[in-house]
Amino acid sequence: MNTPLLQLTLARIREFYREPAAIFWVYGFPILLAVALGTAFRNRPVERIRIDLPEESASAISLKNTLGTDPRLDVVIVPMTEARNRLRTAKTDLVFTPGTPDTYLLDPNRPESVLARNAIDNVRLRAASNQPVAIEESMTEPGSRYIDFLIPGLIGLNLMGGGLFGVGFVVVDLRVRKLLKRFLATPMRRTDFLLALMISRLLFTLIEMVLLVAFAWLAFDITIRGNLLAFAVLVFIGGFSFAGLGLLIACRANTIETVSGLMNAIMLPMYILSGVFFSSERFPAEVQPILKALPLTQLIDGLRAVMNDGAGFGAIVAPCAVLAAWGLAAFAIALRFFRWR
Amino acid sequence: MPSAIRVRDLVKTYPGRPPVEAVRGLELDVPVGECFGLLGPNGAGKTTTLEILEGLLDATAGEVEILGLRWDRDEAAIRRRIGISLQETRLPDKLTVRETVTLFRSFFTTGLTVEAALDTVSLAEKSKAYVKSLSGGQKQRLAVACALVGDPELIFLDEPTTGLDPQSRRQLWDVIRALTERGRTVVLTTHYMDEAERLCHRVAVVDQGKVIAIGSPAQLINDLGGEHVIEFSTAEPLTEVVQAKLKALPVVHSSRPEAAGMLLTVKEPHRALPALLDFLRENGVALAGLTTRTATLEDVFVTLTGRHLRDGEGQS
Numbered sequence: 001m002n003t004p005l006l007q008l009t010l011a012r013i014r015e016f017y018r019e020p021a022a023i024f025w026v027y028g029f030p031i032l033l034a035v036a037l038g039t040a041f042r043n044r045p046v047e048r049i050r051i052d053l054p055e056e057s058a059s060a061i062s063l064k065n066t067l068g069t070d071p072r073l074d075v076v077i078v079p080m081t082e083a084r085n086r087l088r089t090a091k092t093d094l095v096f097t098p099g100t101p102d103t104y105l106l107d108p109n110r111p112e113s114v115l116a117r118n119a120i121d122n123v124r125l126r127a128a129s130n131q132p133v134a135i136e137e138s139m140t141e142p143g144s145r146y147i148d149f150l151i152p153g154l155i156g157l158n159l160m161g162g163g164l165f166g167v168g169f170v171v172v173d174l175r176v177r178k179l180l181k182r183f184l185a186t187p188m189r190r191t192d193f194l195l196a197l198m199i200s201r202l203l204f205t206l207i208e209m210v211l212l213v214a215f216a217w218l219a220f221d222i223t224i225r226g227n228l229l230a231f232a233v234l235v236f237i238g239g240f241s242f243a244g245l246g247l248l249i250a251c252r253a254n255t256i257e258t259v260s261g262l263m264n265a266i267m268l269p270m271y272i273l274s275g276v277f278f279s280s281e282r283f284p285a286e287v288q289p290i291l292k293a294l295p296l297t298q299l300i301d302g303l304r305a306v307m308n309d310g311a312g313f314g315a316i317v318a319p320c321a322v323l324a325a326w327g328l329a330a331f332a333i334a335l336r337f338f339r340w341r
Numbered sequence: 342m343p344s345a346i347r348v349r350d351l352v353k354t355y356p357g358r359p360p361v362e363a364v365r366g367l368e369l370d371v372p373v374g375e376c377f378g379l380l381g382p383n384g385a386g387k388t389t390t391l392e393i394l395e396g397l398l399d400a401t402a403g404e405v406e407i408l409g410l411r412w413d414r415d416e417a418a419i420r421r422r423i424g425i426s427l428q429e430t431r432l433p434d435k436l437t438v439r440e441t442v443t444l445f446r447s448f449f450t451t452g453l454t455v456e457a458a459l460d461t462v463s464l465a466e467k468s469k470a471y472v473k474s475l476s477g478g479q480k481q482r483l484a485v486a487c488a489l490v491g492d493p494e495l496i497f498l499d500e501p502t503t504g505l506d507p508q509s510r511r512q513l514w515d516v517i518r519a520l521t522e523r524g525r526t527v528v529l530t531t532h533y534m535d536e537a538e539r540l541c542h543r544v545a546v547v548d549q550g551k552v553i554a555i556g557s558p559a560q561l562i563n564d565l566g567g568e569h570v571i572e573f574s575t576a577e578p579l580t581e582v583v584q585a586k587l588k589a590l591p592v593v594h595s596s597r598p599e600a601a602g603m604l605l606t607v608k609e610p611h612r613a614l615p616a617l618l619d620f621l622r623e624n625g626v627a628l629a630g631l632t633t634r635t636a637t638l639e640d641v642f643v644t645l646t647g648r649h650l651r652d653g654e655g656q657s
Contacts, residue, residue: 007447011436018435018471177431185395185427186448186491187420341397 004188008196012170016204026166027208030158036119037277038147038220049073049116052092054080059098070123070133082239096120106122151216153276158208159235160296161268164249164263166201171250172259175339184340190216194335198243205239226306227313234306234316238299241323244330245295251334270296298322344406345495345526346371346394348608351403353389353550363389365401365550371528371543373494376521378541379530380638386550387530388428391499394528395425408495421449424493426484428500434473438464441472442486449491458490462516478509485516489525496520498529502536514540534638546642553645561641567594567606570640571613573631574602575621583624592616595644601629606636 016022051067053060055077064075078086085103086092094116095105104120106113126133174180183193216222224231249262274280274296283291291297302319305311346369353364356361364386371377379387392398393405396412396419405412407419432441452458459465462482467475475483481501488496498517502510510533517540520527531537538558539546546554546561554561562568579587579602587603588596592613594606607613610633621628 002443002447004447007444011433011440011444014440015433015435121574177433178427178429179431179433181397182425182427182430182432182487183448185397185420186445187417187450188448 004192005196005199008188008193009199012200013203015106016200026158026162026204027211027316030208030212031153034147034151034154034212034215035219037150041251047072047115049112049119050092050094051075051116051120052083052086052095053077054083054095054097057099063096063098066127067120067123069127070119072124072330082131082316089232094120105228105249109173145220147216147220148222148308149279151212151220151222151278152307153300155209155212155235155303156274156296157271157276157299158212159205159238159299160242160267162205162208163201163239163244164205164246164267167197167243167246168248168250168253168263169246169256170197171247172253172256175250176256181341182333190340194247201237201243202239205235208255209235222307224307225310226315227311230313230316231303231306233289233313234320236328237320237323238295238302241299241327241330242269243297244327244334247334248330254339270279270294273297275300293322295323343409343493344370345373345374345408345568346377346528347406348394351390351393351405352401353386353393353398354401364393364400364435367547367550367552369545369552371526373526374521374524375542376517376527376529376540378544379528379536379547380532380534380537380642381530382532382642385547387547388499389550390547391497391528391530395423395497396420402444404554422494424488424491424496426481426488426496426498426501428503432472432480432483432487434471436472437469438475438483439468441483442490445487446490452491453489455490455572458486461489461519462486463512466578476509478505479528481505481509482516484644485513488531489520493525495526495528495616498527499530502531502533503624507578510536534642537638544638546638546645548642548646551648554641556637561584561638562636565594565606565636565641565644567608568636569607569610569613569633570636571605571610571617571631571633572602573608573617574599574629576627576629579603579626583626586624587617587620590616590620596649597643606640 043131047070051073053075056079057063062079064077067073067075076092080095080097083092084105085093087095087107090110091113093106093110097103097105101123104117106117108114123133158331171180174183184190213224245266249266250259253259253262270276273283273291274294275291276296280291280297281288298319302316305315348367348369351363351364351367351369355361355363360589367386367390368391369377379390381387389398393394393400394407396416408422410419412419417465436444438459439455442458442651446452446458453461456465458469462485464479464482464486467479472480472483485498485501488498501517502513505513514536517527517529521542526583529540541558543555543557544561547550554564555603558562584598584603585598587605592607592609594605594608598604605617607614614633
């Protein structure tokens, strides 16, 4: 089995897996990003409010019991001088001296102080009217957390980066090295070359997707709630679309700098506009039609529908149509103007 | 003998302001089985000519026949029968030697085995090494292995030994000689005169896009009229009158001024030397140094163009 298609594909695969840096950036980086952002935006623990009562105050102990009914409050009884010191060094949020009238010692510029004052008022009001402290329930079920929102965005980013980098960069690199010209000087069929590029890309995408989805499941308990096949189809068409764009930016470029610039010109706007890290709905209504026309927006919207909202094929028809249009147009233009020599 | 290459009135003009006339009416005939060299300084049009012959560049005008076929009609057929090594191909760093040759072998339906190709260029023991780890000479031999793995009838090598150490150059020369011994036609470019003299059956001296001399190295040197060169330098610069008188000496075939003296080509050094020394004594010229050597293709080039082959170094 020594067909050109097989050998060209093998060459691509070998060149990739023998480059540790490439493996990190393609496979490791998205996972690191998910970990970093997942940690940064994890659901916060119940906030603590720290209150000092001066031990000089006669009702300090009974007051501590009253305030202790609210689980958010940490109440400490200390001498007044120490309490002032603790407030100054931000070890406590507020010093409360009951009396007629009560005295709040606080720093009005610190939001925690203001929160503490409100919390004390609240607890004492409830105690006076015999109302029990309200129970808090936090919404943490899978599908509604920030990380659930983020993972489809990262999958989209990965498909975009993989297509543009894995096709665009690789082609220009081959051109710069004069390898494209060298291949052209043999009886190699050009279709074999392009097919090998696509097959290797498809293979890498498959591995990337399995890794990312498995990671999201293991680390954040994220599952694909909708139709798995719809997910696969969307990923495949998305990958195809970005591979086409990759070939398009590479079709004339004969320096690495040119293709890097083009790659950034395509990726950076979509990074921000397509709703990877926050919803693209936050942009003004006037630009929404433009955002909706971007391939990454469509891909990520589709992925979120399938992964988080449990949607099926119905939700991916429009995204797939937009992505396929981008991909086909890009391929057609790229092949028409491709610089082999 | 059938022609491997036939070129008539080849012209290549690169558009620009002003347009660059890289090749200006070049003619070539290379018979099958010959090792043919295109010799010339950088920028002479060697690589442009070669790339047109290889079908990688379109000619502006002129006729090119490769193995009796033409690029516009029979590209696929020609591709199967020729092998090419470009001037600067950087083969993939992270493939092994064997993988690289296997890849190129896969493009041809018939050809050598990968082992045979590696043996030919003496890289068999390096077959598992990454391309990245090869020396410059080994990389060039690998490029040649990729050129001949399809067992081509006609092989183009663009400056195969440029930048190599003397030992690596000799190894490559052996590879190229073995090819011609097997009846293959080899066309190579070089700006090393010694390489052309030792390797090529015939050379074409190319300058400014034209063939200015063509023939076997010995014949070209012979055509100089003087196969020997006397170079001397003097304590005081020679006056133009003395230079003119020197030129007129019957034993001197040709002469040209050098940095601190003169260079003379002569037929018979045993007659020319005494005559030269007598002449210098009579004219009161004191010698600072004198050497004699046999003429080379470099002298052919300088005589034909008035410039040194390596003058154009740095351009491409």
